[in-house]
Amino acid sequence: MAGGWSTTKVAILGVTVFALSLTIGVLAGYFGRRVPETANSSPDGVVLTGVTAKIISDADPRISKLLLNEISAENIRQNLKDYASHPHLAGTPADLQQAEHLKQTWLEQGLDRVDILGYDVLLSYPKDGDPNIISLVKAGTTVFESQREEKELRPEDIHPEDKIVPPFNAYSPAGDVESNRLIYANYGREEDFHWLSVNKSVNFTDAIVLARYGKIFRSNKVKLAAELGAKAVILYSDPHDYTSPTDNSSYPNSWWLPSTGVQRGTVKRVDGDPTTYLYPSLDSAYREDASPIYLRFQLIQSAMEMLNSFYTYLAKSKMVLVKDLYSPSFACYIRLGGEEVPESWRGSIPGVTYRFGGEFPESDLKVKVHITTHNVRRKTYNVIGYIDGAVEPDRYVVVGNHRDGWVYGSVDPSSATAVMIEASRALTSVMKSSNWRPRRTIVFCSWGAEEHGLVGSTEFTEHFSKILGQKAVAYLNADIALEGTDFMRFKASPMFYPAVMAAAKKIPNPNPAEVAAGRTTAFDTWLYHIPSDDPTKPRVFAVGSGSDYSSFLNVLGIPCLEPRYTWNYDKWKISSYPMYHSVYETFFLMDNITDPGFKYSKAVTQVWAELVRDVSDAMILPLDAKSLSDYISVESKKIFSKYGDSMRANNLTSDIEYFNEAVTQLQKDVDDFVASTSQINKDNPYAVREVNDKLMNLHRNFLDPQGLPGRPIYKNILSSPSQFNSYAGAVFPGITDSLHRIEINTDPDKWKKVQKNMSIATYLIGSAASSLRKSTHFTRTE
Numbered sequence: 141m142a143g144g145w146s147t148t149k150v151a152i153l154g155v156t157v158f159a160l161s162l163t164i165g166v167l168a169g170y171f172g173r174r175v176p177e178t179a180n181s182s183p184d185g186v187v188l189t190g191v192t193a194k195i196i197s198d199a200d201p202r203i204s205k206l207l208l209n210e211i212s213a214e215n216i217r218q219n220l221k222d223y224a225s226h227p228h229l230a231g232t233p234a235d236l237q238q239a240e241h242l243k244q245t246w247l248e249q250g251l252d253r254v255d256i257l258g259y260d261v262l263l264s265y266p267k268d269g270d271p272n273i274i275s276l277v278k279a280g281t282t283v284f285e286s287q288r289e290e291k292e293l294r295p296e297d298i299h300p301e302d303k304i305v306p307p308f309n310a311y312s313p314a315g316d317v318e319s320n321r322l323i324y325a326n327y328g329r330e331e332d333f334h335w336l337s338v339n340k341s342v343n344f345t346d347a348i349v350l351a352r353y354g355k356i357f358r359s360n361k362v363k364l365a366a367e368l369g370a371k372a373v374i375l376y377s378d379p380h381d382y383t384s385p386t387d388n389s390s391y392p393n394s395w396w397l398p399s400t401g402v403q404r405g406t407v408k409r410v411d412g413d414p415t416t417y418l419y420p421s422l423d424s425a426y427r428e429d430a431s432p433i434y435l436r437f438q439l440i441q442s443a444m445e446m447l448n449s450f451y452t453y454l455a456k457s458k459m460v461l462v463k464d465l466y467s468p469s470f471a472c473y474i475r476l477g478g479e480e481v482p483e484s485w486r487g488s489i490p491g492v493t494y495r496f497g498g499e500f501p502e503s504d505l506k507v508k509v510h511i512t513t514h515n516v517r518r519k520t521y522n523v524i525g526y527i528d529g530a531v532e533p534d535r536y537v538v539v540g541n542h543r544d545g546w547v548y549g550s551v552d553p554s555s556a557t558a559v560m561i562e563a564s565r566a567l568t569s570v571m572k573s574s575n576w577r578p579r580r581t582i583v584f585c586s587w588g589a590e591e592h593g594l595v596g597s598t599e600f601t602e603h604f605s606k607i608l609g610q611k612a613v614a615y616l617n618a619d620i621a622l623e624g625t626d627f628m629r630f631k632a633s634p635m636f637y638p639a640v641m642a643a644a645k646k647i648p649n650p651n652p653a654e655v656a657a658g659r660t661t662a663f664d665t666w667l668y669h670i671p672s673d674d675p676t677k678p679r680v681f682a683v684g685s686g687s688d689y690s691s692f693l694n695v696l697g698i699p700c701l702e703p704r705y706t707w708n709y710d711k712w713k714i715s716s717y718p719m720y721h722s723v724y725e726t727f728f729l730m731d732n733i734t735d736p737g738f739k740y741s742k743a744v745t746q747v748w749a750e751l752v753r754d755v756s757d758a759m760i761l762p763l764d765a766k767s768l769s770d771y772i773s774v775e776s777k778k779i780f781s782k783y784g785d786s787m788r789a790n791n792l793t794s795d796i797e798y799f800n801e802a803v804t805q806l807q808k809d810v811d812d813f814v815a816s817t818s819q820i821n822k823d824n825p826y827a828v829r830e831v832n833d834k835l836m837n838l839h840r841n842f843l844d845p846q847g848l849p850g851r852p853i854y855k856n857i858l859s860s861p862s863q864f865n866s867y868a869g870a871v872f873p874g875i876t877d878s879l880h881r882i883e884i885n886t887d888p889d890k891w892k893k894v895q896k897n898m899s900i901a902t903y904l905i906g907s908a909a910s911s912l913r914k915s916t917h918f919t920r921t922e
């Protein structure tokens with residue numbers, strides 16, 4: 141419509157003028173009230189009557205000490221007893237019961253608000269009374285059937301009403317599959333399958349793959365086997381990876397996995413509810429049918445065609461009954477022939493010669509897997525508790541831990557649930573005793589259904605992606621708080637390096653032998669066991685996936701950290717703590733074997749609480765830009781030293797130069813930013829907020845809206861889970877994934893893909909640099 145005022149426009153103008161005058165009136169009234177008539181302020185004076193002095197005060201150093209002193213080992217023990225004495229699998233009645241219990245506890249502690257948020261999601265369980273089993277069938281007759289559950293080893297662990305889910309892998313499809321070809325594929329890593337294909341010409345089509353747990357995330361093993369055409373995967377825990385070579389004892393006498401233990405887990409490869417991929421599972425949500433979802437995500441579909449989760453044995457090449465060997469529960473007798481495997485492929489099942497397998501010599505012998513695992517819609521619950529920030533309530537320090545466990549879950553996750561509840565109690569107790577309140581809002585999150593594939597945390601971050609994406613300062617995770625007592629280790633985004641080291645330096649060493657050796661703090665023992673190239677700094681591990689930080693880091697670009705007490709990796713070459721995801725993760729295990737007295741659990745609570753305090757209360761956020769630019773510089777040099785020659789030989793010389801220029805530019809901008817930050821007027825809340833916003837958002841510059849190639853959910857091009865092991869973090873995953881095994885990659889566009897990923901990274905490093913400049917200078921002026 142051209143010319144003249146339409147009645148609509150006039151009406152809009154009228155409403156606008158009215159709204160404006162109303163706003164001006166309200167503002168005038170507001171400031172009229174706030175500015176005291178008698179204010180003897182100069183034009184530069186402070187006139188914000190009614191605004192607390194806290195606005196221009198830095199954190200009170202006394203609070204840190206009070207907080208550390210407040211934490212009680214006995215409380216942690218009691219919390220663990222409360223949460224790990226009965227099974228608490230996601231989607232079962234215990235999910236809501238524990239959520240309600242926690243809500244009540246947090247309200248009693250004095251949190252300002254506690255909500256329970258339920259999401260109706262797709263979960264997965266084996267069929268009641270018809271568990272997954274493996275069998276051997278000879279001439280149509282079952283000659284062996286595996287046991288159906290893990291043996292009860294300590295009757296006091298199990299209450300009569302406890303319902304223990306039999307071993308299974310979530311989201312495996314149901315079905316019966318058989319084959320007379322069983323192939324041993326070591327850990328089921330890409331290099332293992334590749335080695336078998338190239339050196340032994342193994343054809344996996346329609347075979348059943350036997351792989352040991354460990355080294356990489358189980359679903360990556362299943363995916364690789366599926367892509368090669370295998371019918372099923374049998375995963376088992378080899379004693380080599382979960383027991384001691386020198387100590388034959390096991391639970392309930394020691395920390396080592398008994399032969400009856402089985403690892404459960406998920407094989408789902410998308411985070412969250414797969415029927416509402418990328419969106420929250422709200423009541424109003426559109427849900428895909430299961431089948432189109434699986435068709436859309438081809439890799440998932442292949443994974444879903446796989447069967448898995450059996451604990452079994454390799455036996456000698458003549459048929460023997462292996463019931464007395466490592467795992468009576470899922471022992472089966474298997475005639476595994478073929479050549480003997482190389483040394484590094486051998487496990488340590490007593491009396492077994494490890495062979496590659498292949499076709500059974502007897503044509504009428506078959507291995508059969510029977511899977512009843514199926515998907516069901518169930519509710520899982522997040523509990524969200526708030527401590528409102530005194531000065532910046534709209535800046536969120538999100539603190540989380542999952543609540544669901546496969547069975548008793550005393551290590552994973554309840555060791556951390558116990559820690560989180562004591563940390564929140566200590567914080568609220570110090571608030572009451574000292575009239576203190578953190579500067580920023582702390583949001584405590586107890587997640588549901590993490591074990592099924594990060595379901596609760598993913599649905600929450602999808603639900604509140606805008607608020608969190610814009611205003612969450614950091615996410616502090618704890619999953620397994622304590623799995624061993626040799627030293628503390630951290631996973632953290634590089635911006636957190638100085639903060640985690642400073643916190644660890646404040647924690648008294650709970651190990652008297654370490655103190656006697658002159659290592660008086662948790663930091664000292666950490667540095668001693670995990671040194672970095674810098675002799676004054678311990679190594680911090682990359683945050684990958686495999687826990688609830690994934691969507692915060694990989695989707696929203698929020699800096700994350702996670703503390704843990706762990707075992708000495710140099711001493712025990714095991715794949716995870718031995719009892720991982722088995723029925724033997726009991727309160728007894730923690731109380732009597734792993735951490736009697738809970739003094740190591742106390743230390744991890746202290747460090748976590750101290751970090752929560754620091755991030756929520758420091759006037760300038762304890763996020764370090766220099767650590768990030770140094771990290772980018774060091775890690776990119778590693779990529780180019782490995783691949784630089786072949787990149788240059790394939791016309792990527794200028795791409796490397798552009799990339800390196802962007803990194804140099806970022807370092808300059810970081811140096812300028814750090815220098816200017818030290819000069820700001822801390823009495824000016826706007827100047828403080830400007831610096832903090834730059835720090836908070838720096839990490840978000842690395843988000844690429846289209847996501848990583850083939851993995852649109854992961855937007856963070858700086859650090860996302862490795863495509864080849866979802867447990868591990870990869871640096872510049874777009875670049876390194878496209879370079880992975882490029883020499884044997886037959887894609888004619890493979891170098892174009894590297895070039896594209898290089899250009900995206902270069903652009904986003906430049907974006908990070910520009911975000912730190914003087915706010916009125918998008919571009920750099922020398």
Ligand SMILES: [Zn+2]
Pocket residue numbers: 542552553590619620
């Ligand atoms: Zn966990």
